[in-house]
Amino acid sequence: xxxxxxxxxxxxxxxxxxxxxxxxxxxxxxxxxxxxxxxxxxxxxxxxxxxxxxxxxxxxxxxxxxxxxxxxxxxxxxxxxxxxxxxxxxxxxxxxxxxxxxxxxxxxxxxxxxxxxxxxxxxxxxxxxxxxxxxxxxxxxxxxxxxxxxxxxxxxxxxxxxxxxxxxxxxxxxxxxxxxxxxxxxxxxxxxxxxxxxxxxxxxxxxxxxxxxxxx
Amino acid sequence: xxxxxxxxxxxxxxxxxxxxxxxxxxxxxxxxxxxxxxxxxxxxxxxxxxxxxxxxxxxxxxxxxxxxxxxxxxxxxxxxxxxxxxxxxxxxxxxxxxxxxxxxxxxxxxxxxxxxxxxxxxxxxxxxxxxxxxxxxxxxxxxxxxxxxxxxxxxxxxxxxxxxxxxxxxxxxxxxxxxxxxxxxxxxxxxxxxxxxxxxxxxxxxxxxxxxxxxxxxxxxxxxxxxxxxxxxxxxxxxxxxxxxxxxxxxxxxxxxxxxxxxxxxxxxxxxxxxxxxxxxxxxxxxxxxxxxxxxxxxxxxxxxxxxxxxxxxxxxxxxxxxxxxxxxxxxxxxxxxxxxxxxxxxxxxxxxxxxxxxxxxxxxxxxxxxxxxxxxxxxxxxxxxxxxxxxxxxxxxxxxxxxxxxxxxxxxxxxxxxxxxxxxxxxxxxxxxxxxxxxxxxxxxxxxxxxxxxxxxxxxxxxxxxxxxxxxxxxxxxxxxxxxxxxxxxxxxxxxxxxxxxxxxxxxxxxxxxxxxxxxxxxxxxxxxxxxxxxxxxxxxxxxxxxxxxxxxxxxxxxxxxxxxxxxxxxxxxxxxxxxxxxxxxxxxxxxxxxxxxxxxxxxxxx
Numbered sequence: 001x002x003x004x005x006x007x008x009x010x011x012x013x014x015x016x017x018x019x020x021x022x023x024x025x026x027x028x029x030x031x032x033x034x035x036x037x038x039x040x041x042x043x044x045x046x047x048x049x050x051x052x053x054x055x056x057x058x059x060x061x062x063x064x065x066x067x068x069x070x071x072x073x074x075x076x077x078x079x080x081x082x083x084x085x086x087x088x089x090x091x092x093x094x095x096x097x098x099x100x101x102x103x104x105x106x107x108x109x110x111x112x113x114x115x116x117x118x119x120x121x122x123x124x125x126x127x128x129x130x131x132x133x134x135x136x137x138x139x140x141x142x143x144x145x146x147x148x149x150x151x152x153x154x155x156x157x158x159x160x161x162x163x164x165x166x167x168x169x170x171x172x173x174x175x176x177x178x179x180x181x182x183x184x185x186x187x188x189x190x191x192x193x194x195x196x197x198x199x200x201x202x203x204x205x206x207x208x209x210x211x212x213x214x215x216x
Numbered sequence: 217x218x219x220x221x222x223x224x225x226x227x228x229x230x231x232x233x234x235x236x237x238x239x240x241x242x243x244x245x246x247x248x249x250x251x252x253x254x255x256x257x258x259x260x261x262x263x264x265x266x267x268x269x270x271x272x273x274x275x276x277x278x279x280x281x282x283x284x285x286x287x288x289x290x291x292x293x294x295x296x297x298x299x300x301x302x303x304x305x306x307x308x309x310x311x312x313x314x315x316x317x318x319x320x321x322x323x324x325x326x327x328x329x330x331x332x333x334x335x336x337x338x339x340x341x342x343x344x345x346x347x348x349x350x351x352x353x354x355x356x357x358x359x360x361x362x363x364x365x366x367x368x369x370x371x372x373x374x375x376x377x378x379x380x381x382x383x384x385x386x387x388x389x390x391x392x393x394x395x396x397x398x399x400x401x402x403x404x405x406x407x408x409x410x411x412x413x414x415x416x417x418x419x420x421x422x423x424x425x426x427x428x429x430x431x432x433x434x435x436x437x438x439x440x441x442x443x444x445x446x447x448x449x450x451x452x453x454x455x456x457x458x459x460x461x462x463x464x465x466x467x468x469x470x471x472x473x474x475x476x477x478x479x480x481x482x483x484x485x486x487x488x489x490x491x492x493x494x495x496x497x498x499x500x501x502x503x504x505x506x507x508x509x510x511x512x513x514x515x516x517x518x519x520x521x522x523x524x525x526x527x528x529x530x531x532x533x534x535x536x537x538x539x540x541x542x543x544x545x546x547x548x549x550x551x552x553x554x555x556x557x558x559x560x561x562x563x564x565x566x567x568x569x570x571x572x573x574x575x576x577x578x579x580x581x582x583x584x585x586x587x588x589x590x591x592x593x594x595x596x597x598x599x600x601x602x603x604x605x606x607x608x609x610x611x612x613x614x615x616x617x618x619x620x621x622x623x624x625x626x627x628x629x630x631x632x633x634x635x636x637x638x639x640x641x642x643x644x645x646x647x648x649x650x651x652x653x654x655x656x657x658x659x660x661x662x663x664x665x666x667x668x669x670x671x672x673x674x675x676x677x678x679x680x681x682x683x684x685x686x687x688x689x690x691x692x693x694x695x696x697x698x699x700x701x702x703x704x705x706x707x708x709x710x711x712x713x714x715x716x717x718x719x720x721x722x723x724x725x726x727x728x729x730x731x732x733x734x735x736x737x738x739x740x741x742x743x744x745x746x747x748x749x750x751x752x753x754x755x756x757x758x759x760x761x762x763x764x765x766x767x768x769x770x771x772x773x774x775x776x777x778x779x780x781x782x783x784x785x786x787x788x789x790x791x792x793x794x795x796x797x798x799x800x801x802x803x804x805x806x807x808x809x810x811x812x813x814x815x816x817x818x819x820x821x822x823x824x
Contacts (some may be wrong), residue, residue, distance in 0.1 A: 025314050026272075026314055028314075029268070029312075029313060029314035030265060030268040030269055030272055031265060033263060033264050033265040033267075033268050034264055034265060035264065035265045035266070036264050036265070036266055038509075038512070038513070039512035039513055039515075039516070039517060039518050040508065040509045040510075040511070040512040040513065040518070040519070041512070041518060041519070041522075043563050044563075053355060057352075057353060057355050058353075060279075060351060060353075061350060061351070061588055063583065063584050063588050064279075064282065064283060064350075064351050064588075067282040067283075067288075068279050068282050068351070071277075071279070075277075133278070134291075134293040135278040135281045135287075135293045135296050136276070136278050137293070138293040138294070138296055138299055139276045139278055139293075139296055139298055139299050139302075140276055141276070143276075144275075144276050189315065191274070191275050191276065193272065193273075194273055194274075194275045194354060197269065197272055197273040197354070198273060198353070198354050198355075200269055200273075201269045201270065201273035201354045201355045201356060202354065202355035203355075204266060204269060204270075204355065204357075205349060205352075205355035205356070205357055206355065208357065209563075209587075212509065212561070212562060212563040213562075213563025213564075213565075214559075214560060214561075214562075214563045214587045215587055216350070216355065
């Protein structure tokens with residue numbers, strides 16, 4: 001078995017299994033707890049407000065924009081950039097077609113590559129900022145640093161594989177696949193789970209505040 | 217209304233009293249191992265889906281700092297809200313998380329030193345204002361988790377001594393600052409006599425149970441008066457309850473389930489027993505969430521009555537066209553402070569604005585308003601924590617930047633704690649903006665009553681002098697109190713009392729203090745204090761005094777037998793049984809640390 005066969009085969013399969021079971025395990029460990037149901041009389045109905053908050057909290061309140069406006073733009077750009085590269089790079093679409101049986105139109109490499117490069121640059125900037133900013137230095141832990149590095153690796157190796165630099169394409173592709181596997185394994189046990197947890201967390205705050213008559 | 221001279225003096229005394237609580241109770245004795253176990257027990261027992269979600273969803277982005285008043289004002293990362301949750305996160309990962317086995321293998325358990333470090337983070341450096349939750353991209357309710365941290369420290373016997381004092385007083389007496397039924401009666405009699413208002417106590421068949429607070433009873437009588445006048449004006453059936461009038465709930469602030477439950481159920485049970493339809497909370501910010509949101513959880517089922525705060529109730533009456541107010545003359549420009557506990561935690565926003573509009577005041581909003589409002593800087597009991605003074609100042613200064621930008625002549629507020637904090641902050645920073653109570657404003661501008669020509673005269677010196685008649689000179693002289701020899705003995709006792717001399721020396725306290733009897737035209741004995749120690753003493757001979765303290769012989773004798781605590785002194789002052797003919801209130805406000813040893817000086821006096 002070549003390195004690429006291993007990366008595409010058992011490594012990725014096991015990574016996916018760990019990814020799925022890990023997510024289930026992590027979510028179960030949260031939702032196994034009882035939910036506090038308020039007994040006080042609500043000022044306003046809150047069910048839909050909770051769902052609304054899932055979306056509305058994606059954009060900061062205007063009053064905060066002067067303090068975090070730049071961060072909001074860069075963090076949004078990085079999330080969108082990552083998603084764009086993941087979903088609209090031709091080889092990725094082929095991969096998803098093999099996995100899920102469906103495909104969609106991709107973007108040209110001349111667009112995807114600069115976006116990937118820009119996204120990687122943002123991640124590196126985020127890592128440097130985490131080392132240097134006083135607040136981030138104070139609150140950061142190993143999970144924060146490793147999550148950034150592990151998320152950056154597929155972008156870096158993907159760019160290297162596409163650019164045909166240094167190593168053979170197959171070897172570079174295998175390393176890229178292995179970095180994806182690492183990301184999948186790391187995901188459920190790290191703060192990367194926020195990709196799933198943001199929704200119930202925002203909904204919960206939105207409901208709590210809405211029943212009190214406060215816009216979240 | 218702004219503070220008149222009487223209220224200014226009362227404010228100084230109340231401020232001193234509030235700042236003298238630390239050290240009034242003995243620290244909780246407990247083995248370190250037990251402290252850790254009890255704190256962990258709270259973290260574990262309070263775990264729910266909400267806490268698990270809150271702790272797990274955090275991405276450590278640090279945005280919460282950018283919403284925190286203290287971080288915004290200082291740029292100091294120690295104020296980062298989410299950093300206050302690290303200990304709780306650690307316990308959650310080690311004891312409850314999905315990978316707890318691994319975490320236990322590779323991480324150390326929390327220690328008592330961790331708890332010591334936690335105390336200033338969740339008390340001094342956080343007012344649980346909740347603004348951080350409004351910026352968090354994950355929607356994490358940080359203030360709620362900070363409250364759990366306070367609970368953990370309380371169980372570990374490690375909350376600030378001042379809040380511990382307040383909880384113990386509320387557990388034991390059901391009061392705060394000694395404002396019990398006796399003082400309430402005194403205050404109500406005073407208001408009744410002075411302003412001719414109808415006051416109802418334990419009145420059957422009432423629809424509204426009005427709560428008040430020790431703060432209003434001692435100090436902000438205008439807010440209490442405004443509430444009473446307006447309820448009378450509305451011709452609603454209202455009453456106070458002699459055994460359930462205190463709305464303040466230090467259990468909620470300090471993290472004491474026991475105190476919170478006891479205080480809450482006292483009111484809930486009284487309201488049910490009286491069959492009222494509405495419990496009206498005073499201008500005491502945290503009374504509102506305690507009763508409006510938390511009470512039903514404590515009671516175990518939905519409350520059979522409504523809960524509203526005064527600004528909400530009056531605003532609603534205005535919005536429904538049931539309450540009309542006179543316009544305040546002069547196109548006065550005001551700004552509004554939305555108290556965190558009433559606004560962001562309570563949803564009362566438009567009602568207060570309706571009151572301002574009805575009064576014809578021109579409202580200039582602060583840039584951050586409603587649910588995004590900045591805290592006054594001293595909420596959640598921080599006002600009472602001495603070590604939080606610098607942090608409070610940061611919060612106040614931060615708030616004032618936006619307030620000043622409005623160009624308002626006065627800052628209108630519907631929370632006594634915020635009002636107190638603003639008044640204290642003003643003195644400390646030479647700000648001059650007027651601070652006004654919504655309830656007082658409403659009461660002053662009810663139709664059909666004589667418009668005060670000068671708002672500052674609404675609360676005036678009570679005409680009734682509730683003071684004990686002085687004994688004649690011979691009688692007191694026979695006892696010898698404040699005689700030259702007695703004063704020498706007092707000097708020795710003072711200088712021998714380290715709890716008096718040491719803290720006063722630490723603040724370089726110099727003062728001339730006169731002591732005497734109510735009704736006398738001059739004091740009897742004088743102490744000259746330098747750097748906390750009495751350097752000379754004797755009979756009063758016309759020297760300039762910083763303090764001239766008078767009480768009846770009976771009260772002095774009582775205090776000689778049993779030295780008064782802070783509460784007793786506060787009570788005597790408010791009821792005018794002890795008076796300061798001369799008071800260096802400015803010094804008290806500048807250096808409130810003098811209040812603690814001042815109270816201890818009465819202990820020294822008892823040894824004279």
